[in-house]
Amino acid sequence: MEFEAIPGVGEKTAEALSQLDDAERALADGDVAALARAPGLTEGRAAAIARGAIRRRHDDDGDFLATDRAREVYRDVLSLLRERTVTAYAEKRLETFYPTASASRIEEVRAFAEAAVERDPDPAVLDALDGVASLEPAAGIRVRERCLATADAERYAAAKEAFPELSVEVVEDARGLSELARSYATVVALDEAFAGVDVEGDVRVRPDAADHPDEIVPERVLAFFAQNRERIRAAADVHEAAGLDAPCDLDHLRDALSRLDDDGTIVGDEELDRLTNAVDDVDAAVSTAESVANDHLRDAIRERDVTIEGTDFLSLVEQGARVDSLLSRELEDQYADAVATAREHLVESLSLRPEEADVATRVFSDDPSFPVDYDEELLSRLRAELKAGRDRRAVRLKRELAADLSALRDPVGEMVSDALELDVELAVSRFARDFDCSFPTFVADGGAATTDGGARDGDGGARGDGAGGGFAVEAGRSPLLDVPFEAADPVDYAVSGVTLLSGVNSGGKTSTLDLVALVVVLAQMGLPVPADRVELERFSELHYYAKSQGTLDAGAFESTLRDFRELVDGESNRLVLVDELESITEPGASAKIIAGILEALDDQSATAVFVSHLASEIREAAGFDVAVDGIEAVGLADGELVVNRSPVKDHLARSTPELIVEKLAGEDGSGFYDRLLEKF
Known part of the structure; x- marks a missing residue:
């Protein structure tokens, strides 16, 4: 379609419309919500464009309302209809309805309105509609624990454009990948040449990354559904309250949405929660374990009968005297018990798995010392491993949920659009019921009555004044x-x-x-x-x-x-x-x-x-x-x-x-x- 042929559409707007997947369909249907998804278009502007497209399709010059007072009456009509809408979308969508001399356009809207007046404006449906709005694209996504890597300059430029959410790095060889893997939870290599390279860390070779953006950046899908979650849920409620056939399984949709937090993170996974809590609590847990060990050892020292009084012993120790030999000789068992208590506290407080506990137990050394201290290097390693485990778990869950939700994106869009269109229909239905309306009959001068905007050949056409026309x-x-x-x-x-x-x-x-x-x-x-x-x-x-x-x-x-x-x-x-x-x-x-x-x-x-x-x-x-x-x-x-x-x-x-x-x-x-x- 030549978008610039639509009245009021210039080069810039035509370019915005061309970025939509279904612009021609949206223009044909007057789908304001779909048109408003074009970059830079508001719903009001989208309604004006849809109206222009409709006029062009029906060869309508738009001159039916020829005076200011005639236009005022039309605005009054729109106000009466708008007062009976629930959503902002329906208010704008009603602007695509206008009086015209075009028989085909009158017939088109007439068919819509005849179906609309059969809709029951159930209060439960109207209540559910209150939460429905057009879906909004997610913006401002930034992923810091994942990057793309390539050795090719052209591929680098393409990746920067295709994946603005991720860092894109230039690497020359496996060593470069390995260095990146130490800084990022996941590295996605874009070059086929890296296939089979053995490096430590989560490195994935995906030359086809551009063809599968939702797998590479599942946050896109998750952010979209998180941002629009309440609107989607409201649309699902509308379908149930109105008895509409939903384009997807609503229970499955609600379950998928329940696994998503407002910020697009995964919720409801016990393992991810465990790892997240462990990362958040590891420093405090080590500090507490250290205190537990020292308290245990102090108590043991006070109660121990050694060559010197326990209180004097403590005083010496606290003044920095070497005590490893004394601890080894006199308190070896007590020190071992204190360290074991610290390790047990650390493992239990962080709910560590056996494979994670191996590093945690080495945070506290077997070599006697007082006060008991932890190894900062091993603590850093424990912290890094917990973070890596958390991030890997989160990414896997994100990919799984994103794949689930990605398949629902088109049905959800259809469901929301159907709910919004229902509001338009219900506005017409409420108008017809509130004002005891009936559908008019069109009569051509000298022709028979028709229910649409045209006329049929034939005699008469009953007139209230006995004449044709008027x-x-x-x-x-x-x-x-x-x-x-x-x-x-x-x-x-x-x-x-x-x-x-x-x-x-x-x-x-x-x-x-x-x-x-x-x-x-x-x-x-x-x-x-x-x-x-x-x-x-x-x-x-x-x-x-x-x-x-x-x-x-x-x-x-x-x-x-x-x-x-x-x-x-x-x-x-x-x-x-x-x-x-x-x-x-x-x-x-x-x-x-x-x-x-x-x-x-x-x-x-x-x-x-x-x-x-x-x-x-x-x-x-x-x-x-x-x-x-x-x-x-x-x-x-x-x-x-x-x-x-x-x-x-x-x-x-x-x-x-x-x-x-x-x-x-x-x-x-x-x-x-x-x-x-x-x-x-």
Whole structure:
């Protein structure tokens, strides 16, 4: 794939994507987690790249949301969906869903969403999802007890690049290997020429090291699993709670993870623990054994009947007098017992094996001396042998566990990705359940209804207003209102062609436009909509103009007219929603301007809803029969309007002042209010 052909992808990003093993698959699936594993890519940037790749695949120009207000509605939709996610990944992944005119993209997301709404948002699953996140690569690994060795300069350079975790040393012969083996627990020779060389220490000849990095540096695998352990465990919990088929044996996975500490070291092996404790305790154990021997010998001397008093003997000894001959002659057995006690304490306190105890017993000499002292050189040898044993054991266990976990790496990646994708599905499911959603039906002008973004040839396609194209919403409720969703009044509304929407102040005209925009945005994202039933054509663009705040100055007014000039020159199957355009200038001029815009939209067979208080004036100024719908107030109760929120077709709604005058006329018999009422 030519990555730079994706909108927004330059040379540097293309290079980062090329380092992924499955970049093309990730781009095709919108897999934000996989894309974010490319060097330097955040999940947010990965989501933008995935969105660009999707648009390119579906030949989508990305111009569906044509105005600021339309884009605001889309952002509101995303916010509602994001509020129902658990993971940060799902929040970013939802950004790959967007409204489009592409039938293939709508159908693609529709298939995903239809499966998603069947998911049960079980609280146990949501709780488990709380610990899931995208897997992160391990970094900053440094192994100091192992090195690579080679006599070849090119092989040296390649090894430095392939194994940054290890030291790479240049050696000329077996003597060089032997010297390295005294400094490192393990030496990996990269040259075939070293095969069969007999040197002391753990030296391994591996010309194929570059092909088996996990065997040479098992810490890579261990660090990755240690760093991501809790995320992996949470993903396993999600699979069990949701009843998903896991791509690996979860019990085996958990057992392998239990053998790994947070820092990537091996835990749970008794022999390794024994050696580790021995290395940590050897100095203290020797010091204690020395004290035990001297205490034993002191007690023996005090109790011994010799030629001089014991206390005088001690005084002489402590002043540095030679006592080997005296000890040999008078206290040979007692000295032997003291040394034996020291050796026994050392062996037992360090839990040494017989082969290790041989060096330990020689730390304390058989030659009589007082105070009893240990041999520093032999102690160093004991310490070195214990360390070497510990390191060899640790490396072997690391290799074994790394081999086990390495085989699980791809299944674990799949398992975590599946858990994260489940969160995306559950967000859609929760949205559909929270807002009583249904899937819309797309109807082409003059074509039959389809459930996806396209159309089929044929007659009709039942429309709420009896015409092809446009939209029809039954029992739609907007979750964007400042009232609880359950308290929102359901709205029925259907429009085909160009229509004026009239009604009282605070009657719900703007809310109706918001509902229509919301339904269309969701439908053309491929998602369910908050209504009992929706039919609509697949619009090419959504133009939504919010109410202007006050009369515009000359420059802003001119700019607004230029916007509408471009609007009426566009494609025919657009949806145009405009809220009280008359506020841009004087009412008389506004009516004429709006009438002219409606005429142009009617000529191109667009679907448009203009909210206006000037419906009568606009209709008079228009050169065609403009449809007028009305949100009717049915009366006043306790000073509040009682409104039928569903617009009435072909009905010019009465204004709020008319309703108030009518109320006053019924309460007052003077005739004054009756005369005012006749003016309406």
